[in-house]
Amino acid sequence: MLKENYDEVVKKVEEACKRVGRDPKEVTVIAVSKTKPLSNVVELQQHGVMDFGENKVQELCSKYEEIEKPVRWHLIGHLQTNKVKYIVDKVELIHSVDSLKLAKQISKEAIKKNVTIPILIQVNVAHEESKFGLDQEAVTEFILEVSKLPNVHINGLMTIAPFVDDPEDNRKYFRELKQLFVDIDSKNFDNVDMSVLSMGMTNDYEVAIEEGATMIRVGTAIFGARNYNI
Numbered sequence: 001m002l003k004e005n006y007d008e009v010v011k012k013v014e015e016a017c018k019r020v021g022r023d024p025k026e027v028t029v030i031a032v033s034k035t036k037p038l039s040n041v042v043e044l045q046q047h048g049v050m051d052f053g054e055n056k057v058q059e060l061c062s063k064y065e066e067i068e069k070p071v072r073w074h075l076i077g078h079l080q081t082n083k084v085k086y087i088v089d090k091v092e093l094i095h096s097v098d099s100l101k102l103a104k105q106i107s108k109e110a111i112k113k114n115v116t117i118p119i120l121i122q123v124n125v126a127h128e129e130s131k132f133g134l135d136q137e138a139v140t141e142f143i144l145e146v147s148k149l150p151n152v153h154i155n156g157l158m159t160i161a162p163f164v165d166d167p168e169d170n171r172k173y174f175r176e177l178k179q180l181f182v183d184i185d186s187k188n189f190d191n192v193d194m195s196v197l198s199m200g201m202t203n204d205y206e207v208a209i210e211e212g213a214t215m216i217r218v219g220t221a222i223f224g225a226r227n228y229n230i
């Protein structure tokens with residue numbers, strides 16, 4: 001069943017790409033397995049799915065330890081500086097860097113483990129008080145600062161758009177983030193690549209792809225609704 005759900009998402013990704021003349025190979029689907037058992041991850045892995053997203057360090061670490069064959073883990077949730085040390089050598093990409101303090105800590109721990117960590121900068125495009133991320137006005141200068149840190153590499157931008165009934169309402173935010181992405185790319189900063197644009201979730205990933213997303217983070221459409229009470 002998970003495989004059918006996943007394939008359905010892939011089909012919609014392909015259709016969205018077709019509508020705007022993009023190559024579906026440009027879009028990576030991250031299966032967001034938070035709150036779901038490892039068996040769900042393994043089931044998809046057996047069908048060749050490799051990219052999984054978690055929003056909590058502890059859950060990512062326990063799944064990382066337990067899974068037999070490795071997958072690519074994406075940390076997509078808010079990261080506290082004191083937890084960086086647990087994940088620097090376990091993640092493919094940290095999507096949620098939103099402060100200089102956090103970026104410095106990632107750099108510090110990455111140096112200790114002799115790795116270079118790819119990161120995305122989280123942008124709060126809709127200026128929602130409840131959400132983490134930088135205001136778009138602050139992003140360029142922030143990136144210039146972070147790009148000077150050793151052992152971290154900026155790969156792009158990420159946003160969590162507002163929860164809306166009509167995904168069309170988020171189109172303007174996705175478009176704005178894509179524009180910022182292009183602007184920063186054109187500055188050719190050292191140690192900065194604008195190659196990943198992580199935007200779009202179950203409710204709005206098709207619109208996000210039409211506006212240029214290269215990574216979408218999809219939980220509910222693949223794994224079903226989450227139950228936070230268990």
Ligand SMILES: *Cc1c(COP(=O)(O)O)cnc(C)c1O
Pocket residue numbers: 032034055076077160201202203217218219220221
């Ligand atoms: C939970 C989560 C998702 C997936 O949300 P769905 O609506 O279930 O697809 C995507 N991104 C982040 C940052 C999340 O925390």
